[in-house]
Amino acid sequence: MAQRALLIAGPTASGKTAMAIARSADERSLIINTDSMQVYDVLNIISARPNAEELAQAPHKMYGYVPPSVRFSTGAWLRDVEALIQQEGTNYQKLIFVGGTGLYFDALTNGFAQIPEIPQEVIQQVEEVIQPLDAKGRAKLLAEKDPEMAKRLQAPDPQRVARAISVIEATNKSLAQWQDEPNEPSILQGYDIEKIVLNPERDVLRERIALRFKLMMQAGAIEEVEAINALKLDPTLPAMRAIGVPEISAYLRGEMDLEEATEKSIIATHQYAKRQRTWFRNRMKDWHWIDPLA
Incomplete structure (x- = not known):
């Protein structure tokens, strides 16, 4: 029998933690953080990490384990998940991935483009340029630096623009080209997967x-x-x-x-x-959408 994985995505404050805990009760389950802010230490309250009472109800991993001084990436998260599954995955009947970071779920289910690690100094320099820009300014800068990615990014939010420009600065190759190359296989290959997007009114x-x-x-x-x-x-x-x-x-x-x-x-x-809802609508159309608060 294939091992099971439950993926719970949704916008912030939509009730993801409550659902993950409720769904962990029927089987021996491990809840794995799939939120890019909840990985950071110090930011317990601000990132809305599960509280002590919630953590006590089921095993939780990958919460608050990264120093806030680190520029943590999707690739780093995926590598940590893969290591965790190899070490502890067989101890549980079900893995529950819960969070609001669409890129993490995309990497988890579709595999991840093998983009070289970008030097921290390049990322920092790019982010310093982007920081004072508004959405129009970010879109203009990205169009100048990487026209192909400018066409692909529907919402030029700071993080994605910084990522795209950092990649082309460091590798002389568009992030779009990297993304178009074959991904590594999904680390959940062979799992029985249930995919849920929480969609409250x-x-x-x-x-x-x-x-x-x-x-x-x-x-x-x-x-x-x-x-x-x-x-x-x-x-x-x-x-x-x-x-x-x-x-x-x-x-x-x-x-x-x-x-x-x-x-x-x-x-x-x-x-x-x-922004989260827009991303989920564009990239998770085939997931099961539910209103958990109805």
Whole structure:
């Protein structure tokens, strides 16, 4: 009998953790983080990692294990997952992958393009150029540097633009060309796979996002941002750009009041959820879509 894997994707605050825990109860299951922000240490509250009570209900792996000083990549995540499965996978009847990072799920199910590791200094230089740009500026820069990727990226968000430009700067080859080459086989090849996208009603999700962030503020988000700022990290690092970190940092510097920092964080979370939904609609049409809150 093939080993089973359950993949639970969805926008932020859609109830993924609750579903993963509920679905872990019927079989001996291992829950594996599939969210690019929840890999980072320090950012426990801000990244909405499972809390202590939730962690106690089932084995969880790959949460909060990467220092925030690291520019963690999809390839690095996939390599860690592969190593984890080899070491512990057979101890469980079912692997449950849960998170909101579409690229992680894509690499997991479709294999991953074998792009050379990009030097950190190249990534840092590119991110410093991109940081002050708005969406229009990022799109223009990408069109100049890599016209083929500019055609493919429907939403020129900072992370994807930085990735595309870093690849062509370091390899003299478009990310589009790398992506068009045959991928390595999926590490879940041979598994019995169930794929779910959580798709709550938009207004309900907006309410949940607002409530959750306000609860985060009460639970110690400010202290968490103080802790990561104390590390004096490069502001272009992914962990330093996690939603809530720039906004609360501005509050701590006296540049805005707490109410404004909270509201800006909630708005940024809404925008992120919208981008996630767009990605899932474009790339996960064949998954089972459900409203977990109906």
